[in-house]
Amino acid sequence: xxxxxxxxxxxxxxxxxxxxxxxxxxxxxxxxxxxxxxxxxxxxxxxxxxxxxxxxxxxxxxxxxxxxxxxxxxxxxxxxxxxxxxxxxxxxxxxxxxxxxxxxxxxxxxxxxxxxxxxxxxxxxxxxxxxxxxxxxxxxxxxxxxxxxxxxxxxxxxxxxxxxxxxxxxxxxxxxxxxxxxxxxxxxxxxxxxxxxxxxxxxxxxxxxxxxxxxxxxxxxxxxxxxxxxxxxxxxxxxxxxxxxxxxxxxxxxxxxxxxxxxxxxxxxxxxxxxxxxxx
Amino acid sequence: xxxxxxxxxxxxxxxxxxxxxxxxxxxxxxxxxxxxxxxxxxxxxxxxxxxxxxxxxxxxxxxxxxxxxxxxxxxxxxxxxxxxxxxxxxxxxxxxxxxxxxxxxxxxxxxxxxxxxxxxxxxxxxxxxxxxxxxxxxxxxxxxxxxxxxxxxxxxxxxxxxxxxxxxxxxxxxxxxxxxxxxxxxxxxxxxxxxxxxxxxxxxxxxxxxxxxxxxxxxxxxxxxxxxxxxxxxxxxxxxxxxxxxxxxxxxxxxx
Numbered sequence: 001x002x003x004x005x006x007x008x009x010x011x012x013x014x015x016x017x018x019x020x021x022x023x024x025x026x027x028x029x030x031x032x033x034x035x036x037x038x039x040x041x042x043x044x045x046x047x048x049x050x051x052x053x054x055x056x057x058x059x060x061x062x063x064x065x066x067x068x069x070x071x072x073x074x075x076x077x078x079x080x081x082x083x084x085x086x087x088x089x090x091x092x093x094x095x096x097x098x099x100x101x102x103x104x105x106x107x108x109x110x111x112x113x114x115x116x117x118x119x120x121x122x123x124x125x126x127x128x129x130x131x132x133x134x135x136x137x138x139x140x141x142x143x144x145x146x147x148x149x150x151x152x153x154x155x156x157x158x159x160x161x162x163x164x165x166x167x168x169x170x171x172x173x174x175x176x177x178x179x180x181x182x183x184x185x186x187x188x189x190x191x192x193x194x195x196x197x198x199x200x201x202x203x204x205x206x207x208x209x210x211x212x213x214x215x216x217x218x219x220x221x222x223x224x225x226x227x228x229x230x231x232x233x234x235x236x237x238x239x240x241x242x243x244x245x246x247x248x249x250x251x252x253x254x255x256x257x258x259x260x261x262x263x264x265x266x267x268x269x270x271x272x273x274x275x276x277x278x279x280x
Numbered sequence: 281x282x283x284x285x286x287x288x289x290x291x292x293x294x295x296x297x298x299x300x301x302x303x304x305x306x307x308x309x310x311x312x313x314x315x316x317x318x319x320x321x322x323x324x325x326x327x328x329x330x331x332x333x334x335x336x337x338x339x340x341x342x343x344x345x346x347x348x349x350x351x352x353x354x355x356x357x358x359x360x361x362x363x364x365x366x367x368x369x370x371x372x373x374x375x376x377x378x379x380x381x382x383x384x385x386x387x388x389x390x391x392x393x394x395x396x397x398x399x400x401x402x403x404x405x406x407x408x409x410x411x412x413x414x415x416x417x418x419x420x421x422x423x424x425x426x427x428x429x430x431x432x433x434x435x436x437x438x439x440x441x442x443x444x445x446x447x448x449x450x451x452x453x454x455x456x457x458x459x460x461x462x463x464x465x466x467x468x469x470x471x472x473x474x475x476x477x478x479x480x481x482x483x484x485x486x487x488x489x490x491x492x493x494x495x496x497x498x499x500x501x502x503x504x505x506x507x508x509x510x511x512x513x514x515x516x517x518x519x520x521x522x523x524x525x526x527x528x529x530x531x532x533x534x535x536x
Contacts, residue, residue, distance in 0.1 A: 092535075092536065095364075095368045096367075096368070097364060097367065097368065097535065097536040098535045098536070099535060115370035115371075115372070116370070118368060118369055118370045119369070119370045121368065123364065123365070123368045125361050125364045125365070127361075128361065128365065129360040129361055129362055130362070131294060131362070133294070133297040133298070134294070142286070142290050143365060143369070145282075145286045146283060146286055146287075146366060146369045146370075146371055147369050147370070148370060190365060
């Protein structure tokens, strides 16, 4: 089972664009959001503090602190950090699953709660779960409809997305029989099915075997070539090195450092050395 | 509206494939068969026992299915993170809760209808031909289950615990059948320490006794039965809407 090249016209006949490093992709004409020049994702002095009350006592814990950060359209951005550094919190804030304690989050120039903004986002959570009695086709039909796809375009979209993630032959099998890697592929399929401008992937290669990791990398490269904005978190520094234009290192809830591709390529110990130097 | 319909229909399909619903139907078969034995023991009142036992059992099985579903609507989806995949799409939280709730109630209706069909077959085979208002009894049972499912949905989101929500709902179900007695206590009680909480309780707990429609139809001669039906439907719709609105209010504020 391998990932296939994206063939045909998933993005309304938009040609595949292969970009050089540092080049920006062309913007889509007639897109639904009039904010093409705005950053795709923007955090302005965002702080998230978790408060928990138990037996009359309230305890506070840090999520992220004063995070200011933006991702321009077409960039492939990686988030690195130790466990508990705030990567998942950052994603949840971007997607409106959490609300900031202070500061502001904008996604495609809008609030994360805005339906138009959410329609342009695809999200793969860490270790996605699908009901075991559903087939990939059924799950994708459900998520595609919720993403606003029309009934008549769904069969074709589903077929091509399954082909893209290498699951065409398994589209009608119940997901209860699937391996972790196959479930992860369905997770990616639901994230890209509706052709979003921004794709957020939380630990996409976690727990995958080396071959599946390679397939995933190729697929992300394909999406990147199509001008999609990718934001990826991972513990795998080598993967982010291969996928990303820029990497941000979170340390104790703060964006401790933002490193461009050229910078880690020029560094003697690569991205790993810069990461260790930053988090120690 | 489209999102509500999508969530409801998918929820219905999902529920029908869950083992719980298949098991509930299997149990229904077994217990309805047992009612045949009870009916034989009742000698001259065989049909009466078959009817009451069967209807009561269908109501309880419907309630069990609804409580199980209502406690897991959000909690299970939060636990498995499937809720992320829905709420990170252009789906409002109100649409989510209403769609999931309608999906659940469609599943419960389907399972109760299937049990009733089996029950009616057994009754028919035993020579029962009415004129008991079976449809009214079925409707009453379903409305009770509907109200309890809405209350349980709210409790599950409020407490974030399926067990707590289930236990409180069980207590509310029991108290709901004793509301006339509770009201009697309010009128004739002497201690304020008892009357005040009981008074508050009487407005929170649904009056489930109202929905024993078969008894009520038999006990009172309604000049205009359709007016009575509208009142029962209105009460159930209002109660359900209030608890679902409160559940939506909680879910809007909830962080995942």
